[in-house]
Amino acid sequence: MTLPKAHNKPIRFFKGGVLHTLHDVAPDRTLLEVLREDLHQAGTKEGCGEGDCGACTVVLGSLQAGKLQTRAVNSCIKLAHSVDGMALWTVEDLAAPDGRLHPAQEALVQCHGSQCGFCTPGFVMSMAALCEQVGAKPITRDIAQHALSGNLCRCTGYRPILDAACRMQTLPPMALDTPALRQQLKDLARSAAAETAPLTKPAKAAKSAAGLRPGSARPFAQQTDSAYLAPTSLPELLTLRHAHPDAQLVAGCTDVGLWVTKQHRQFARVLDTTRVAELRQVERYSHHIAIGAAVSLQDAFAALVKDRPQLQSFADRFAGLPVRNAGTLGGNVANGSPIGDSMPLLIALGSNVVLASVRGYREMPLEALYTGYRQNCMAADEVLAYIKVPRPQRGELAHAYKISKRTEDDISAVCLALQLHLQGGKVVRASIGAGGVAATPVRASATEAALRGQAWTEATVQLAMDTLRAEFSPISDMRASGNYRRQVLGNLLWRFWLESQGHIATDIHRLDLELHA
Ligand SMILES: Cc1cc2nc3c(=O)[nH]c(=O)nc-3n(C[C@H](O)[C@H](O)[C@H](O)COP(=O)(O)OP(=O)(O)OC[C@H]3O[C@@H](n4cnc5c(N)ncnc54)[C@H](O)[C@@H]3O)c2cc1C
Ligand code: FES
Ligand code: FES
Incomplete structure (x- = not known):
């Protein structure tokens, strides 16, 4: 089937510290395809193509409230446009220019952590992300196992790989130049904002325990002709959703990515929620927490666990770390799989969902969202905006x-x-x-x-x-x-x-x- 061609905005990202600009990338192309086929960076492997094996793991860096956040994700189910404005590292970017190996690589060599090597680049990237994240905190076996929960190895066996993850810190470090990278990302964001400044200033989408104000319905004309729409505010998202009800709405793409790689579905236009500032926040009120639909599963579960520490073991059972880093709570709820894990918990905790459109907001108990197998009552111009979870009260057992x-x-x-x-x-x-x-x-x-x-x-x-x-x-x-x-x-x-x-x-x-x- 030939789909009508919409305008493809260039994708710009830093890879290994070098700015790359890619033109005319289709909105449903995966990051793995672009890495291997366009950039000829074949170190990143394709194993399953569905987020299960971790052979395709890369590390993404982005600014969150001004701070650099690095996270391992599966490139096979990530859409290439979603890394626009970010920093990216693949296994080719780790060794020093003089050939000195990154501690993650050197530790795998020393601990005999690789046989056929197919899984190795993915393990290396998850380990490099762990190295960056833990800082001086000692890497225990438990921490290593957690960090490598999204990586499968068929032939080496996990003991030497876990040994290597624990050994990394004993080797000469190779840390990122964080201040320089932060500056690069800020400059990139500034130049992108200058190019796509909205014609109208978005109305503030105020949200409180009492109520929510609807978004502005005014057009953000410079965005609307793009095949990959990545609004940064809720009013902008709602306006675009209203203008393009047929666009494929995506968040972390850990469900939708499989529709692309396994069902070969094509999208003429994609509407990405993950840059919408309001939807990326967790807000704590006295009676409930409001989790934005685009908050990652990892951060959403951290917020839930903060109130109810006993849920940590359940949170750790959701997929593996790279899926929790990319996937969102809103995506899990909106996808509505009968075997989705967050919904039984959210139902038991008495959570409500808040749906938003240019017409306003409506709120309902989470279970009322579903009308049948993978069907829900969201209108074509609506999005899931927030999940409101009551805080624990005295006498609660959960x-x-x-x-x-x-x-x-x-x-x-x-x-x-x-x-x-x-x-x-x-x-x-x-x-x-x-x-x-x-x-x-x-x-x-x-x-x-x-x-x-x-x-x-x-x-x-x-x-x-x-x-x-x-x-x-x-x-x-x-x-x-x-x-x-x-x-x-x-x-x-x-x-x-x-x-x-x-x-x-x-x-x-x-x-x-x-x-x-
Ligand atoms: C290897 C692997 C393991 C997994 N393990 C688990 C598991 O253990 N438990 C589990 O429950 N799930 C699991 N999943 C499924 C998936 O990770 C989750 O459902 C995830 O939460 C989806 O979120 P996402 O942001 O990636 O959604 P996406 O894939 O981007 O979107 C999913 C659906 O939600 C819609 N959507 C997204 N955001 C909104 C919004 N704001 N408003 C309206 N609609 C929206 C999209 O249009 C799409 O229909 C796994 C997936 C993979 C690949
Ligand atoms: S190729 Fe298996 S997780 Fe991506
Ligand atoms: S070394 Fe062969 S799959 Fe891991």
């Missing part, structure tokens, strides 16, 4: 559990999140979200009713387990059978009960995975 075949980088077979409020040993409020058991993420209303007003005892829990197993009719698929899913749902409620009684040994996330050689 946890979330994910059951998948692999611990890291795997999709749920079943996900269950629970929040109870206890008073005098009685359940006064129960809120339960479930994934993998219906066509959409769902609230377990019957089980909530079975718990409400009851004493929090083993007998109550046993009855509620029966209700929970009977409440849904999950399908059987490659991840699990319907019967298994039903059984596990009840078992997870049992685990929640045991944990509430102090039997923490049932929590597998608390096992010490440290290897003692």
Whole structure:
């Protein structure tokens, strides 16, 4: 199919400190394609092409509130235009001009961390990002494992690779010249802003616990003819969404990227939410936190964990680090997969979503967003703007559990999140979200009713387990059978009960995975 050609703005980014300008790159071209085919930088490998193996890992640098942030991402599912204005490093950019290896590379050599070498550039990039991020903090095995959670190796085995990640810090450092890079990025942003200055000043999209003001509907004419639209303010995004309801809306592209690489879908125009300042913020109010739809999964979970530290192990189970760095909370919620992980948790915590368009805002409980399998009630000119998550109150018991075949980088077979409020040993409020058991993420209303007003005892829990197993009719698929899913749902409620009684040994996330050689 030939799609009508829209105007492609040039992409400008620093790679290894050198400014690159690429012209006429189609909006749905991936960063990996551009690196390998246009820039002939073939060190970055393609393994799976779907964000799973990490062979394509690169490091991106961008300014966040004036500070340089470096993060490892999968280039195979990242759209090339999304790195406009950023700094980028591939494995070709790490060694010094005199040939001295970066500590990540040298440590892999010393620890025999590579056999066929296909995965190695990806590991090197994740390790280089870790090196940059930890500074002087010692890299433990646990930290290394976390940083490498998005990288698979088929032949070396992980022990020497983890050894190498821990050894990096003992080698002569090769740190970035951060002040110079910050200046380069600022200059680049300034020149881009001068070229694409909006015709009208965006209205301030004020947001508070009480209410939200709609965005300006005035045109931002200099942006609108571009095939890759990357607005920087909410009013601008809403105006563009109104003007281009057919444009493919993208955030981190960790779902949409697979539509490109696996389903070969083409987009004549893309509308990217990830530069919209209002949508990249987490705001804390006394009763709730408002998480912008374009906040990365990594930052969104950090915000949730700040209020409820017990959720850390659940947060770490979401994909691998490069996917959490690129993907957003808004993308997970809007995509509405029945096996998406954030929604059961957000439902259990009583979260609302705020949808925005040039017509105004509307707010609803998260579960009300979904109308069917991967369908939602968002109008063609609407975007998901914020997710509002209530803060914990006294007497809250809350946890979330994910059951998948692999611990890291795997999709749920079943996900269950629970929040109870206890008073005098009685359940006064129960809120339960479930994934993998219906066509959409769902609230377990019957089980909530079975718990409400009851004493929090083993007998109550046993009855509620029966209700929970009977409440849904999950399908059987490659991840699990319907019967298994039903059984596990009840078992997870049992685990929640045991944990509430102090039997923490049932929590597998608390096992010490440290290897003692
Ligand atoms: C290897 C791998 C592992 C994964 N593991 C998990 C996992 O463990 N758990 C899990 O739940 N998911 C997982 N995912 C899926 C994916 O990472 C998440 O769904 C992610 O949150 C999507 O966010 P995104 O920003 O990348 O969305 P995108 O891919 O950019 O967009 C997804 C959808 O949301 C829409 N959208 C995005 N932002 C908005 C907005 N503001 N308003 C309206 N619509 C919007 C897009 O139009 C699109 O339809 C995994 C993906 C990969 C590749
Ligand atoms: S090629 Fe496997 S994650 Fe990108
Ligand atoms: S060295 Fe061969 S896949 Fe890792």
